[in-house]
Amino acid sequence: MSRALLHLSTPQQxxxxxxxxxxxxxxxxxxxNDVLAGRDVLGLMPTGGGKSLTFQVPSMLLPGVTVVVTPLxxxxxxQVDNLAARGIRAAYxxxxxxxxxxxxxxDRCMLGKARLLYVSPERLRVESFLAELRTWNVSLIVVxxxxxxxxxxxxxxxxxxxxxxxxxxxxxxxxxxxxTASATPAVAADIRRQLAFRAGHTTHALSFDRSNLSYxxxxxxxxxxxxxxILENTHGTSxxxxxxxxxxxxxxxxxxxxxxxxxxxxxxxxxxxxxxRQQMWKEGKVRVIVATNAFGMGIDKPDVRVVVHMDxxxxxxEYYQEAGRAGRDxxxxxxxxxxxxxDKATLTRRLNDSFPDMDFIRHVYERxxxxxxxxxxxxxxxxxxFDIERFCQVYKLRPEPVHGALSLLSRAGYFEYCEDGQTxxxxxxxxxxxxxxxxxxxxxxxxxxxxxxxxxxxxxxxFVHIDETEIxxxxxxxxxxxxxxxxxxxRRKVARYVPRKAIPYIYYTTSRExxxxxxxxxxxxxxxxxxxxxxxxxxxxxxxxxxxxxxxxLLEYFGETSVPDCGRxxxxxxxxxxxxxxxxxxIAAEALEQMVRRYPGATIEQLANGLGVPVARVxxxxxxxxxxxxxxxxxxxxxxxx
Numbered sequence: 001m002s003r004a005l006l007h008l009s010t011p012q013q014x015x016x017x018x019x020x021x022x023x024x025x026x027x028x029x030x031x032x033n034d035v036l037a038g039r040d041v042l043g044l045m046p047t048g049g050g051k052s053l054t055f056q057v058p059s060m061l062l063p064g065v066t067v068v069v070t071p072l073x074x075x076x077x078x079q080v081d082n083l084a085a086r087g088i089r090a091a092y093x094x095x096x097x098x099x100x101x102x103x104x105x106x107d108r109c110m111l112g113k114a115r116l117l118y119v120s121p122e123r124l125r126v127e128s129f130l131a132e133l134r135t136w137n138v139s140l141i142v143v144x145x146x147x148x149x150x151x152x153x154x155x156x157x158x159x160x161x162x163x164x165x166x167x168x169x170x171x172x173x174x175x176x177x178x179x180t181a182s183a184t185p186a187v188a189a190d191i192r193r194q195l196a197f198r199a200g201h202t203t204h205a206l207s208f209d210r211s212n213l214s215y216x217x218x219x220x221x222x223x224x225x226x227x228x229x230i231l232e233n234t235h236g237t238s239x240x241x242x243x244x245x246x247x248x249x250x251x252x253x254x255x256x257x258x259x260x261x262x263x264x265x266x267x268x269x270x271x272x273x274x275x276x277r278q279q280m281w282k283e284g285k286v287r288v289i290v291a292t293n294a295f296g297m298g299i300d301k302p303d304v305r306v307v308v309h310m311d312x313x314x315x316x317x318e319y320y321q322e323a324g325r326a327g328r329d330x331x332x333x334x335x336x337x338x339x340x341x342x343d344k345a346t347l348t349r350r351l352n353d354s355f356p357d358m359d360f361i362r363h364v365y366e367r368x369x370x371x372x373x374x375x376x377x378x379x380x381x382x383x384x385x386f387d388i389e390r391f392c393q394v395y396k397l398r399p400e401p402v403h404g405a406l407s408l409l410s411r412a413g414y415f416e417y418c419e420d421g422q423t424x425x426x427x428x429x430x431x432x433x434x435x436x437x438x439x440x441x442x443x444x445x446x447x448x449x450x451x452x453x454x455x456x457x458x459x460x461x462x463f464v465h466i467d468e469t470e471i472x473x474x475x476x477x478x479x480x481x482x483x484x485x486x487x488x489x490x491r492r493k494v495a496r497y498v499p500r501k502a503i504p505y506i507y508y509t510t511s512r513e514x515x516x517x518x519x520x521x522x523x524x525x526x527x528x529x530x531x532x533x534x535x536x537x538x539x540x541x542x543x544x545x546x547x548x549x550x551x552x553x554l555l556e557y558f559g560e561t562s563v564p565d566c567g568r569x570x571x572x573x574x575x576x577x578x579x580x581x582x583x584x585x586x587i588a589a590e591a592l593e594q595m596v597r598r599y600p601g602a603t604i605e606q607l608a609n610g611l612g613v614p615v616a617r618v619x620x621x622x623x624x625x626x627x628x629x630x631x632x633x634x635x636x637x638x639x640x641x642x
């Protein structure tokens with residue numbers, strides 16, 4: 001049913017009709033009204049603050065299509081499916097789509113049959129997409145995770161700089177809504193500059209305070225024992241973050257051995273395995289997921305009770321985003337950092353790995369070209385699969401500084417290194433057609449084979465890309481059955497099946513340079529290293545000092561002033577405990593004085609029994625009172641000192 005027929009003319013009506021809510025959360029309506037008024041808007045909304053509604057609601061009131069630029073490629077389909085379940089028509093573009101599916105998405109946007117289109121920033125370099133974009137009526141540009149466009153942010157991505165091209169194509173009068181959950185004042189200013197915000201732009205910011213979240217730091221020589229203790233003494237769904245893929249599996253297995261239900265997740269796992277584990281965790285079938293920072297972005301699970309960082313995070317921005325995945329339902333939750341003696345040195349090593357010296361960076365650039373067989377002067381606008389593990393093995397290099405060098409070279413524009421590339425599944429049937437029908441296939445194998453032959457031409461002579469969900473729809477089989485049938489056909493050498501997988505790639509944005517000409521400007525290297533040192537020091541202060549409320553330290557880092565202590569973090573709790581202890585001592589001293597007045601000459605043991613407190617406690621209080629001249633002790637008897 002069209003919006004006109006529904007007579008939805010206000011944001012509140014759209015919210016009520018499609019989402020069933022009576023009112024907006026704080027900040028949402030202000031952002032929506034400014035967007036509808038045609039203003040450029042920066043929305044600073046903490047994790048779980050409801051960013052999506054700030055563009056999904058106006059997309060139903062604006063006449064054209066809303067283009068959403070997001071790095072969450074793996075979640076695009078889920079987001080579009082969720083909107084479809086609410087009756088909102090949307091589309092997405094990703095490398096997993098076949099040409100016919102891309103064409104259909106283009107047509108839906110041009111004809112006004114899709115209200116939102118989700119794209120990755122890398123799509124903005126595809127000229128065919130930009131040509132299509134010129135024919136559409138675009139009403140709004142949304143930049144999700146907008147901190148990625150800032151050179152001063154912790155997660156800068158060169159491809160985000162392409163977003164400014166959108167304004168040139170769709171027209172400068174089309175408003176831009178930039179959204180992020182973590183940005184310092186400097187990063188917020190850079191976002192507005194990079195996106196060329198027009199006069200009259202607005203910024204709406206929720207406080208970064210999470211009143212239900214307790215920030216806790218625990219110092220422990222044996223981190224796993226402390227993790228086990230935390231999980232055994234808390235309840236509910238949990239996330240444990242580590243910095244190493246290998247450690248995700250190691251810690252998950254250790255937890256299982258201790259009787260704690262756990263699994264692990266990292267970007268190197270097959271996409272299907274990642275999706276399965278993520279879904280099991282979301283559905284509560286697994287309590288704990290041990291993961292790298294590849295996990296969590298875009299996942300709206302409200303009942304996470306505990307987020308534990310086994311390794312000290314490299315920045316407070318990253319920590320805030322990850323810790324903020326706890327307690328989105330507003331109920332009490334905990335964000336715990338387990339710190340060890342070696343963590344300060346680890347932070348320094350990570351910093352040096354992120355900014356290796358120039359000779360090493362040039363060496364990596366030269367070796368990358370040789371590894372990919374790209375000659376000097378060649379490679380422009382070409383994409384190459386890049387097996388970084390094999391690269392490091394071939395040239396005997398540590399992966400961590402190689403990552404740092406590749407990232408810096410990407411920032412400088414020599415190429416783009418992407419770790420999250422996705423290859424589509426492909427298959428070729430090796431068995432001649434006349435022999436296929438004589439094979440002794442199981443029921444599921446036979447159904448899958450017939451679906452393959454019907455849907456994919458050329459499959460008997462060459463590899464073709466396939467979509468397992470299409471085979472599911474064709475056969476009526478579930479995902480596991482289809483996948484196992486394909487694997488079985490591969491094992492039996494009936495076909496060669498290559499499942500989709502995540503594989504890094506390098507895209508040369510310019511021809512390969514001679515190594516001696518490779519330089520990095522200060523804005524890429526020296527200035528950014530200084531900023532990284534500041535971020536590292538902020539983390540060190542947060543984790544290794546107990547002089548200030550941890551929540552207040554976080555809020556002040558993000559530019560909030562006059563922040564009171566939270567009363568929830570470990571620092572505040574320790575202070576409160578000490579204050580209570582002082583109060584108890586005062587009460588004990590007053591009661592003791594009254595007792596001695598009533599029973600002069602009583603023994604310490606008699607006084608302790610009368611007060612109902614341990615003898616040692618009475619003796620401790622008495623020492624202070626004797627020193628200040630209130631009491632005197634003769635033998636074991638206590639008297640007022642008059």
